[in-house]
Structure formats: C-alpha cells, structure tokens
Amino acid sequence: MTIKQSEDQALDVLFEAAKNKSPTPSDAFLARLANDADTMVPDVGPGALARQSAPPEKTRVFASLKTLFTASGLSGAAALGVWIGLVMPDIVTTLSPLPGDAVALSAFLPGADLSSLSE
Amino acid sequence: MASQYTQDTPEAALLVAYANGDVSAGRLLINRLAPRLFAYASRVLGNTAEAEDAVQDVMVKLWQTAPDWQQGQAQVSTWAYRVMVNQCTDRLRRRNTRAQVTIDSIAEPIATLASAVETMTQTDRADALQAALGTLPDRQRQAVVLRHLEGLSNPEIAQAMDIGVEAVESLTARGKRALRAALQGRKEELGYDD
Numbered sequence: 349m350t351i352k353q354s355e356d357q358a359l360d361v362l363f364e365a366a367k368n369k370s371p372t373p374s375d376a377f378l379a380r381l382a383n384d385a386d387t388m389v390p391d392v393g394p395g396a397l398a399r400q401s402a403p404p405e406k407t408r409v410f411a412s413l414k415t416l417f418t419a420s421g422l423s424g425a426a427a428l429g430v431w432i433g434l435v436m437p438d439i440v441t442t443l444s445p446l447p448g449d450a451v452a453l454s455a456f457l458p459g460a461d462l463s464s465l466s467e
Numbered sequence: 468m469a470s471q472y473t474q475d476t477p478e479a480a481l482l483v484a485y486a487n488g489d490v491s492a493g494r495l496l497i498n499r500l501a502p503r504l505f506a507y508a509s510r511v512l513g514n515t516a517e518a519e520d521a522v523q524d525v526m527v528k529l530w531q532t533a534p535d536w537q538q539g540q541a542q543v544s545t546w547a548y549r550v551m552v553n554q555c556t557d558r559l560r561r562r563n564t565r566a567q568v569t570i571d572s573i574a575e576p577i578a579t580l581a582s583a584v585e586t587m588t589q590t591d592r593a594d595a596l597q598a599a600l601g602t603l604p605d606r607q608r609q610a611v612v613l614r615h616l617e618g619l620s621n622p623e624i625a626q627a628m629d630i631g632v633e634a635v636e637s638l639t640a641r642g643k644r645a646l647r648a649a650l651q652g653r654k655e656e657l658g659y660d661d
Contacts, residue, residue: 365592371509385493388530
C-alpha cells in the first residue's frame with residue numbers, strides 16, 4: 349500500500365497505527381492493582397469509628413481492677429468492723445468515750461436529735 | 468455501589484470517595500487510569516514487566532495520597548502522569564547507568580525489523596514506530612508519546628514533566644524530527660512515498 353503524503357502526514361499515519369495498537373494491561377495485572385486498592389482503602393466506616401472511640405484494652409483492664417479494689421476495700425473494711433465487734437467487744441467499749449454507755453442506733457440516724465428535743 | 472458513579476464522575480471525586488472507604492470508586496479509577504499509564508510506560512520503557520511495576524508504583528502512591536487529596540489542587544490524571552514520568556525517568560536513568568545504551572546498539576533491531584518487513588500492516592507500522600521511538604533521547608520520547616500517542620495537551624505535558632510549555636514544544640518538535648530521521652530510507656517498507 350502506497351500513501352502519497354508529506355513526511356509529517358506519514359508520521360501521523362504511524363502515530364495513528366500505534367494508537368490503534370495501544371499496549372493494554374493484562375487482566376491478571378489489573379486484578380493485582382485492584383487487590384492493592386482493596387488492601388489500602390482507608391478504614392473509615394462505622395466499625396472503624398467504634399474501634400477508634402473504644403478505649404484501649406490496657407485502659408479497660410486497669411479500670412476493671414480499680415473498680416474491683418474499691419469495692420473489695422469497702423466491703424473488707426465493713427467485714428473487719430463486724431468481726432472486731434463480735435470477737436473483741438471490749439476493744440469497742442474501751443474506744444467509746446464513756447465506758448459502759450450504750451449508744452442508741454437512733455443517734456446515727458438523721459433527725460434523731462430533733463425528735464429528742466420534741467420529747 | 469458502582470452504579471452511583473457515571474463516566475462523567477470526576478476522577479477527583481472518585482479519589483475522595485475511595486479515601487472515604489469506597490473500594491468501588493478505587494476500582495473505577497484503576498479502569499480509567501491504569502490502561503493509559505500502562506500504554507505510556509510500555510512505550511517509553513519498552514518492557515512490559517517494567518511497565519507493570521511502574522504503573523503499580525504510581526497507583527500505590529495514589530492510594531497513599533488519597534486521604535490528603537484536596538479537590539481542585541490538580542487533575543488526578545495529570546498528577547498520575549507526573550508521577551509516572553518521574554518513575555520512567557528514574558528507571559531509564561538506572562538502566563542507562565547499568566548499561567550505556569547507544570544509538571548504535573538500538574539501531575540494529577530497527578534495521579532488522581525494517582529489512583524483515585515487506586508489506587507493512589497497521590501492526591507493522593505501530594511496531595516500526597515503537598522501534599523508532601526507542602532511538603530517541605529519553606525526554607524527547609516521553610514528550611512525543613504524551614503528545615502524539617496519549618493525546619495530552621502541551622500544558623498538561625508541561626505539568627507532567629515539570630517543564631515549561633515552550634520546552635515541551637521544543638522536545639516534541641525535535642522528537643518528531645528524530646523519528647523522521649530514524650524512519651528515513653525505509654519509506655517503501657513502511658508503505659508510503661514522498
């Protein structure tokens with residue numbers, strides 16, 4: 349096939365031929381690129397937000413321990429008081445301001461002083 | 468998910484959607500960019516495996532850039548071409564350092580191709596052009612491929628190659644002259660006369 353054209357036009361014919369025979373990526377290569385995209389996509393969904401707002405594991409463990417120690421400390425102190433009162437009542441009597449005085453439970457109740465005034 | 472995008476959806480919008488976790492937007496970007504980048508890299512590097520590596524590097528950089536991408540800063544395709552041009556320049560530089568390729572050493576396959584071809588088909592013409600492109604200096608080859616095969620405008624090429632528009636015009640003009648010279652004397656085999 350003979351094409352009578354100027355050199356520039358002939359070059360354009362070659363460019364056109366090359367454009368029509370453009371190198372194309374293989375399906376396997378495109379799949380590789382898609383795999384990269386899937387792997388690298390930023391994780392910004394609701395699950396990611398929940399994971400971001402949730403405290404780290406270490407923080408949660410420390411918080412649990414703190415609660416446990418607080419609760420056990422209070423109940424431990426109460427149990428110790430009861431035990432001392434039962435086993436060593438003398439100590440409790442000794443520690444009271446007036447030995448032999450009985451202390452009514454109502455003294456520790458709110459408004460007990462007012463009710464005594466009205467009597 | 469992919470149905471919410473059309474062919475008119477800007478590449479920047481797709482990239483932002485990808486940055487927000489939409490994988491389908493990323494795949495659409497691959498479909499739009501990868502074939503063009505691969506064609507460019509294949510023509511400039513002349514090696515399929517190396518072209519694939521270069522394209523993969525560019526796409527990985529694009530995914531890394533996605534969360535910080537600001538719409539309006541540049542066209543995604545222009546950005547991708549720019550990174551690709553740098554990729555190819557680096558690879559060609561390393562290749563030239565490893566083995567100094569001279570015009571003489573690459574002229575041989577052209578002569579072999581030319582003498583082997585009696586009637587040039589479209590495929591033969593494309594191959595002849597590719598062989599002639601291989602004789603051009605790296606920058607001229609990149610500019611000619613971007614302008615005449617990838618269809619970028621001179622300002623786009625200027626951005627991609629980080630040079631001025633006048634430099635682009637100079638590179639493409641010299642590149643075309645060099646191509647004509649490389650193809651000179653093989654006109655009959657290529658299927659055209661003066």
